[in-house]
Amino acid sequence: xxxxxxxxxxxxxxxxxxxxxxxxxxxxxxxxxxxxxxxxxxxxxxxxxxxxxxxxxxxxxxxxxxxxxxxxxxxxxxxxxxxxxxxxxxxxxxxxxxxxxxxxxxxxxxxxxxxxxxxxxxxxxxxxxxxxxxxxxxxxxxxxxxxxxxxxxxxxxxxxxxxxxxxxxxxxxxxxxxxxxxxxxxxxxxxxxxxxxxxxxxxxxxxxxxxxxxxxxxxxxxxxxxxxxxxxxxxxxxxxxxxxxxxxxxxx
Numbered sequence: 590x591x592x593x594x595x596x597x598x599x600x601x602x603x604x605x606x607x608x609x610x611x612x613x614x615x616x617x618x619x620x621x622x623x624x625x626x627x628x629x630x631x632x633x634x635x636x637x638x639x640x641x642x643x644x645x646x647x648x649x650x651x652x653x654x655x656x657x658x659x660x661x662x663x664x665x666x667x668x669x670x671x672x673x674x675x676x677x678x679x680x681x682x683x684x685x686x687x688x689x690x691x692x693x694x695x696x697x698x699x700x701x702x703x704x705x706x707x708x709x710x711x712x713x714x715x716x717x718x719x720x721x722x723x724x725x726x727x728x729x730x731x732x733x734x735x736x737x738x739x740x741x742x743x744x745x746x747x748x749x750x751x752x753x754x755x756x757x758x759x760x761x762x763x764x765x766x767x768x769x770x771x772x773x774x775x776x777x778x779x780x781x782x783x784x785x786x787x788x789x790x791x792x793x794x795x796x797x798x799x800x801x802x803x804x805x806x807x808x809x810x811x812x813x814x815x816x817x818x819x820x821x822x823x824x825x826x827x828x829x830x831x832x833x834x835x836x837x838x839x840x841x
Contacts, residue, residue: 591648595694596701601710605683608690615644619686626720634672634728635735641668641693646775652701661772663700665733670696672729676722680714688714739785740769746788747817748801757784757821783824787816787831794835810834 594607608616618640625633645667654663674692675685683691691709698704735742744754755762758780768774773781791800804816810830811819819827 591651592644592690592694592697593648593651595690596648596652596698596704598694598707601679601682601691601707604691604694604707605687608687608694612644612690615640615690616686619689623685623716626716626725630720630724630728631731634725634732637672637689638668638729638732641671641689644690645671645693645697648697652697652704654700655702656700658700659771661770664772667693667696667700668733669726669729673726674709676714676717676720676725678710678712678714680716681712682710685714685716739773739781740765743781743784743788746792746800747804749817753817757817759821780824783828784820787820787824787828790828790831790835791816 592608592612594611595604598604598607619637622633622636622640625636642664645664649660649664649667654660656663658666671689671693674680674695675688677688677692679691679695680688682688695707695709698707740754743749743757744751747753747757749757751765752762755765758765758777760777768777788800791803795803807813807815808819811827814822816827819830
């Protein structure tokens with residue numbers, strides 16, 4: 590779902606109305622996240638970044654950036670602005686969920702060619718009185734860094750260099766460098782997510798330092814292929830195979 594209607598609303602109240610009409614799923618997810626910040630800020634921040642990131646990813650392609658800011662940087666900036674808005678006037682006047690999306694809309698309108706800037710509602714949200722704003726912002730920023738560094742997590746977890754990471758995804762080393770500087774292409778994100786999820790699962794299940802050795806060792810369960818070969822051939826199927834194997838092992 591995009592924020593298209595809200596991008597042209599005349600004021601904050603109309604933005605809120607458009608969001609309530611068009612973003613019911615995202616608002617519902619954000620409402621579930623809000624109370625989590627009181628108990629576990631870091632996991633809550635990861636959920637917030639994921640929800641807001643998906644909305645921004647759907648919206649950025651429909652606007653033209655008026656600045657030379659790379660799209661990946663614009664995405665990060667919008668997510669941070671959206672999160673911060675939950676503690677400010679947007680959150681105070683419209684609540685956490687609409688506040689987050691309203692802040693993102695405001696940021697996108699600042700970036701978009703032909704879009705009118707949007708005046709944020711005044712005041713401070715009650716959430717800022719419950720949470721430590723610095724810790725809240727730090728949790729969101731840390732979650733963004735985790736989200737934007739999946740290639741580094743994969744490289745370190747599997748004990749690879751960039752040439753090997755490139756081979757894993759069937760691209761050149763130069764392409765990997767571009768993915769880091771800009772953004773992982775939409776068509777490649779599913780594969781990157783599958784590989785990252787497999788790495789994280791195996792890191793939890795294996796002793797420290799074992800994963801690089803496993804990755805390069807032929808496995809009977811993979812038809813004699815190594816983990817690296819299996820991930821390169823079909824990352825989704827390999828992820829599913831390990832998730833099923835460990836789920837069965839855990840329930841046995």
